[in-house]
Amino acid sequence: MSYCLNPNCPKPESLDSTEVCQTCGTKLLLGDRYRSVKLLGSGGFGRTFLAIDQLKPSKPSCVIKQFSPQGQGSNHDKAAELFQQEVIRLDELGHHPQIPELLAHYQQENQQYLIQEFIAGQNLAEELKIQGVFNQSKIRQLLSNLLPALQFIHGHNVIHRDIKPENIIHRLGKDVADYVLVDFGAAKHAINNDLRKTGTSIGSPEFVAPEQARGKALFNSDLYSLGVTCIHLLTQASPFDLIDIDHNWVWRDYLTGNNVSNDLGKILDKLIAIAPSKRYQSADEVLKDLNPQAAIAIIINTVAESQQSNVISTPKSIHEDLGNGIVLEMTSIPAGEFIMGSPENEESHENTESPQHRVKIPPFFMGTFAITQAQFRAIMNASPSYMVGDDHPVECVSWNAVVEFCTLLSQKTGHNYRLPSEAEWEYACRANTKTPFHFGSAINTG
Numbered sequence: 298m299s300y301c302l303n304p305n306c307p308k309p310e311s312l313d314s315t316e317v318c319q320t321c322g323t324k325l326l327l328g329d330r331y332r333s334v335k336l337l338g339s340g341g342f343g344r345t346f347l348a349i350d351q352l353k354p355s356k357p358s359c360v361i362k363q364f365s366p367q368g369q370g371s372n373h374d375k376a377a378e379l380f381q382q383e384v385i386r387l388d389e390l391g392h393h394p395q396i397p398e399l400l401a402h403y404q405q406e407n408q409q410y411l412i413q414e415f416i417a418g419q420n421l422a423e424e425l426k427i428q429g430v431f432n433q434s435k436i437r438q439l440l441s442n443l444l445p446a447l448q449f450i451h452g453h454n455v456i457h458r459d460i461k462p463e464n465i466i467h468r469l470g471k472d473v474a475d476y477v478l479v480d481f482g483a484a485k486h487a488i489n490n491d492l493r494k495t496g497t498s499i500g501s502p503e504f505v506a507p508e509q510a511r512g513k514a515l516f517n518s519d520l521y522s523l524g525v526t527c528i529h530l531l532t533q534a535s536p537f538d539l540i541d542i543d544h545n546w547v548w549r550d551y552l553t554g555n556n557v558s559n560d561l562g563k564i565l566d567k568l569i570a571i572a573p574s575k576r577y578q579s580a581d582e583v584l585k586d587l588n589p590q591a592a593i594a595i596i597i598n599t600v601a602e603s604q605q606s607n608v609i610s611t612p613k614s615i616h617e618d619l620g621n622g623i624v625l626e627m628t629s630i631p632a633g634e635f636i637m638g639s640p641e642n643e644e645s646h647e648n649t650e651s652p653q654h655r656v657k658i659p660p661f662f663m664g665t666f667a668i669t670q671a672q673f674r675a676i677m678n679a680s681p682s683y684m685v686g687d688d689h690p691v692e693c694v695s696w697n698a699v700v701e702f703c704t705l706l707s708q709k710t711g712h713n714y715r716l717p718s719e720a721e722w723e724y725a726c727r728a729n730t731k732t733p734f735h736f737g738s739a740i741n742t743g
């Protein structure tokens with residue numbers, strides 16, 4: 298099966314696997330290697346095809362993006378520049394599990410092409426059409442999963458500028474939902490004053506932030522588009538209908554019984570604030586509001602509520618595969634209440650440990666052991682430790698390095714990791730006991 302890449306071919310589809318198109322004579326193999334088999338989409342700047350890599354024995358799928366803009370003159374030049382940008386952006390962003398990898402870039406028969414990794418799954422517009430509106434747990438999952446990827450892109454000074462359901466693919470075959478961001482055609486490198494410079498307005502009108510529509514895209518213009526994507530997925534209504542004539546969002550009127558908690562509603566409202574200064578400033582900020590209780594942990598509720606997986610009860614532990622045989626074991630800590638702090642008459646009591654007070658803790662997972670140097674290196678490619686040894690706990694780690702470790706670990710595993718709060722530490726250590734140590738009132742090293 299082949300799909301001829303010539304935009305003017307009268308009969309591009311053919312069942313043959315020949316070298317040249319039987320209808321128009323165009324070469325069917327791009328770079329003598331990639332055979333396009335199906336048209337996935339076409340926009341103003343070109344077309345996207347599903348293809349196969351004929352050179353590899355397993356003939357894996359890949360995606361060809363062809364640059365063939367309609368229009369000429371300055372429009373053509375602008376489009377050519379955008380295509381080049383997509384190539385550069387994808388290459389620059391390197392390898393991230395939620396961004397398709399750039400495999401090659403070609404010029405053939407006066408057309409430009411880029412080849413990228415194929416992501417098996419449906420885009421969210423297709424998923425919405427087939428499965429209907431998303432419930433709030435799915436929206437939380439989408440946000441928790443995609444925001445670290447956005448944080449990564451923004452950390453590389455890139456603004457995606459075209460976040461919308463069509464450009465988010467729900468990857469198939471993952472236990473925990475994994476969303477992949479595609480279409481970096483409009484993505485822009487935002488260096489210094491570039492951010493303030495008025496540029497060309499790009500993006501999809503329904504999802505684009507007002508300042509971006511005026512040519513001034515900011516990092517949080519992407520957060521706005523992600524927020525609008527969410528309210529669209531919750532309502533299945535056009536975003537134009539979800540805002541009234543005075544620029545007030547009325548998305549709640551379109552929920553038709555789809556329940557959205559106050560907490561999530563507030564987060565969405567802050568994502569889609571019209572004024573960029575009233576909006577979340579970073580993906581990280583949204584994640585903090587979204588997962589206030591997740592200690593070095595996953596939000597159990599999200600997993601338990603998940604419609605994607607058939608997890609009905611929380612597993613006692615999870616094992617994260619960090620590659621090369623290195624595993625991170627996390628133990629489930631059930632929800633509960635405890636008295637935080639220590640009694641004033643306890644040995645070694647300190648003033649900071651009183652007054653004792655009752656604290657409620659939602660469920661979370663905690664590392665069964667301290668992070669080892671091997672685990673740290675698996676994520677960060679380096680270990681700062683003084684007492685060197687793969688199985689020794691990692692030490693001499695700065696606060697910033699820990700934050701980065703948690704972010705990268707979250708990206709790798711799709712679970713939200715952070716440091717535990719003091720209350721979570723104490724709760725997990727006490728393990729329902731009231732003694733200074735969970736095993737008794739004194740450490741006996743003899």
Ligand SMILES: Nc1ncnc2c1ncn2[C@@H]1O[C@H](COP(=O)(O)OP(=O)(O)O)[C@@H](O)[C@H]1O
Pocket residue numbers: 337338339340342343344345360362397413414415416417419420463464466479480481482
């Ligand atoms: N790497 C990919 N893997 C799988 N499907 C993809 C990939 N890239 C794009 N697609 C699918 O093709 C569609 C069009 O591709 P896209 O890059 O968004 O181009 P366009 O500029 O036409 O919007 C997307 O909506 C998505 O469904």
Ligand SMILES: [Mg+2]
Pocket residue numbers: 463464480
């Ligand atoms: Mg697209």
